Amino acid sequence: MSYAGPTRCPNCGSTNLLRDPEQAEIVCTRCGLVIETDLMDYGPEWRAFDDDQRTDRVRVGAPITYTIHDKGLTTTIDWRDKAIEGKNITPDKRAQIRRMRKWHRRIRIYDAQERNLANALSEITRIADKLSIPKNVIETAAVIYRRAIALGLVRGRSIQSMAAATLYIACRTCGHVRTLDEIADAAGMNKKEIGRSFRFLVNELGIFVPPLTPKDYVARLLSRLRMRSEAEEIAYKTLEYASQLRLTSGRGPMGIAAAAVYVASVLTGERKTQREIAEFARVTEVTIRNRYKSLVKNIMFEVHL
DNA sequence: AAGACGAAAGTGGTTGA
DNA sequence: TCAACAACTTTCGTCTT
Numbered sequence: 001m002s003y004a005g006p007t008r009c010p011n012c013g014s015t016n017l018l019r020d021p022e023q024a025e026i027v028c029t030r031c032g033l034v035i036e037t038d039l040m041d042y043g044p045e046w047r048a049f050d051d052d053q054r055t056d057r058v059r060v061g062a063p064i065t066y067t068i069h070d071k072g073l074t075t076t077i078d079w080r081d082k083a084i085e086g087k088n089i090t091p092d093k094r095a096q097i098r099r100m101r102k103w104h105r106r107i108r109i110y111d112a113q114e115r116n117l118a119n120a121l122s123e124i125t126r127i128a129d130k131l132s133i134p135k136n137v138i139e140t141a142a143v144i145y146r147r148a149i150a151l152g153l154v155r156g157r158s159i160q161s162m163a164a165a166t167l168y169i170a171c172r173t174c175g176h177v178r179t180l181d182e183i184a185d186a187a188g189m190n191k192k193e194i195g196r197s198f199r200f201l202v203n204e205l206g207i208f209v210p211p212l213t214p215k216d217y218v219a220r221l222l223s224r225l226r227m228r229s230e231a232e233e234i235a236y237k238t239l240e241y242a243s244q245l246r247l248t249s250g251r252g253p254m255g256i257a258a259a260a261v262y263v264a265s266v267l268t269g270e271r272k273t274q275r276e277i278a279e280f281a282r283v284t285e286v287t288i289r290n291r292y293k294s295l296v297k298n299i300m301f302e303v304h305l
Numbered sequence: 306a307a308g309a310c311g312a313a314a315g316t317g318g319t320t321g322a
Numbered sequence: 323t324c325a326a327c328a329a330c331t332t333t334c335g336t337c338t339t
Contacts, residue, residue, distance in 0.1 A: 192317090252329070273308065284331055289310065 009033055011173050012208040027143055031207045033173050034139040113149055116159060120145050123163035130186040133176065141170035144205070153204050157197060160189055165197035172209045177216045181282055214239050214248060217257035224280045225272055231264040238263050238295065245298050251291065255283045259291030
């Protein structure tokens, strides 16, 4: 059976796509974007009958029982090459014990990573569920986290912040607009730490994260303010002018989006107060005023020409 | 009285020596 | 590592509707 799927990653343009029938996905090996899910699944042992199973069986690697049966009770083989009574032991016994020790250690590291992964994935899904983030974004986050763990980037950092940062990266690369604030809220931790982990991961993994533009925020603001679609058009037009006039560079995109929405609210007559918009946009009224001021000044000038 | 406006001082993050 | 800096916030008094 042949399958003509995508050949290029829509996010970073890489052609190194990994098609993984067991995980029923096509994944970009460069940025970790999950391009397609729910491919035909060939392996009878791993057939996923519903979404829950697909998550549990395919994604998490080790089944959840793995972490339960162990519960952190690990064993160690003594480093001394002695029998229990303190006698020396024969050379071939000694060699055997050393081999056992080696493998025991290796297996334990593997265990620790799997545990970390399972932990992180449940954290990721927990945050994502709170925000109703779609499944493919969660999957992308999982892939990114796996890469991070494989490169040893997670050690010494809190699983929570790494999980949240991973989810944020996934949102950005998948074009699912969420603010760092929202993620931080849902994760129950501060924005700063997640932001730091975010930047760290982006640097270390070399992921291309498309920058957010004011436009990305407008639709969300309008829907949260329950405004009509004609306002949307005006807001987008305003932003277009603004970016042509280079009013957008270097400014926080949310402030500009909020100002554009305010302009639209005034022009359409379904006026919203600056405070209302500021609240949803998570910027202050003053910021809206400043953006709005320069918007009006420059665009009026433009119109008069 | 509510909303809009703007000045001034404060805050947290980035940059460049 | 530290100071300068830009963007944004906080606060508060004044103006407008």
